[in-house]
Amino acid sequence: MxxxxxxxxxxxxxxxxxxxxxxxxxxxxxxxxxxxxxxxxxxxxxxxxxxxxxxxxxxxxxxxxxxxxxxxxxxxxxxxxxxxxxxxxxxTFEADPMTKRETLELVRAYYNITDPQVRKRVYELAKALAAVAGTE
Known part of the structure; x- marks a missing residue:
C-alpha cells in the first residue's frame, strides 16, 4: 500500500x-x-x-x-x-502502468499540445491503436 x-x-x-x-x-x-x-x-x-x-x-x-x-x-x-x-x-502483481516514467512523459507531452483539435486527434489515434492491439 x-x-x-x-x-x-x-x-x-x-x-x-x-x-x-x-x-x-x-x-x-x-x-x-x-x-x-x-x-x-x-x-x-x-x-x-x-x-x-x-x-x-x-x-x-x-x-x-x-x-x-x-x-x-x-x-x-x-x-x-x-x-x-x-x-x-x-x-504478486505487475507494476501499475500509471506509475511508469513512460506513462508520465506521455501524459505530460499530451497536455503540452496546445491545439485542442490536435490533442483530440492524438487521443483518438491512441484509442484506435489500443483497440487494434487488443484484437490481435
Missing part, C-alpha cells in the same frame, strides 16, 4: 512538473525523504498526506485511487479478517 501511495504521489508531482526538491521544500522535507515516500520505503503519516494533498492540489483520496485488489488485500484489516492468511505469500 505504501508503494501505491508513493507512486500516486510521484505521478501527481511529475504531472505538475515539480521536482522532488521543490515538493520537499513546500512541505518541509528533504528531497531524499520525498524519494523514500515515492518508493514506498517510508510510510506517509496522515498529517503529511494531508499536506501533500494541499501542495499537489488533489483530495487525500487521490492517493488511494486505482489501487489494485492485491494491494488492498494486504491491508492489515483484511489480513485480520482472514482475507489473506498470515501464512500465505503476498500476492
Amino acid at each position: 505504501d508503494v501505491h501511495v508513493g507512486g500516486r504521489m510521484r505521478l501527481r508531482r511529475t504531472l505538475l512538473g515539480m521536482s522532488q526538491e521543490k515538493l520537499g521544500e513546500a512541505i518541509g522535507l528533504t528531497f531524499q525523504q520525498v524519494q523514500k515516500y515515492e518508493r514506498g520505503a517510508n510510510r506517509i503519516g496522515a498529517s503529511r498526506l494531508f499536506d501533500l494533498s494541499r501542495v499537489l492540489d488533489v483530495p487525500v483520496s487521490y492517493f488511494f485511487d486505482d489501487m489494485a485488489d492485491q494491494v488492498q488485500a494486504q491491508s492489515p484489516v483484511n489480513i485480520i479478517k482472514g482475507s489473506v492468511g498470515l501464512s500465505e505469500e503476498p500476492a
Whole structure:
C-alpha cells in the first residue's frame, strides 16, 4: 500500500512538473525523504498526506485511487479478517502502468499540445491503436 501511495504521489508531482526538491521544500522535507515516500520505503503519516494533498492540489483520496485488489488485500484489516492468511505469500502483481516514467512523459507531452483539435486527434489515434492491439 505504501508503494501505491508513493507512486500516486510521484505521478501527481511529475504531472505538475515539480521536482522532488521543490515538493520537499513546500512541505518541509528533504528531497531524499520525498524519494523514500515515492518508493514506498517510508510510510506517509496522515498529517503529511494531508499536506501533500494541499501542495499537489488533489483530495487525500487521490492517493488511494486505482489501487489494485492485491494491494488492498494486504491491508492489515483484511489480513485480520482472514482475507489473506498470515501464512500465505503476498500476492504478486505487475507494476501499475500509471506509475511508469513512460506513462508520465506521455501524459505530460499530451497536455503540452496546445491545439485542442490536435490533442483530440492524438487521443483518438491512441484509442484506435489500443483497440487494434487488443484484437490481435
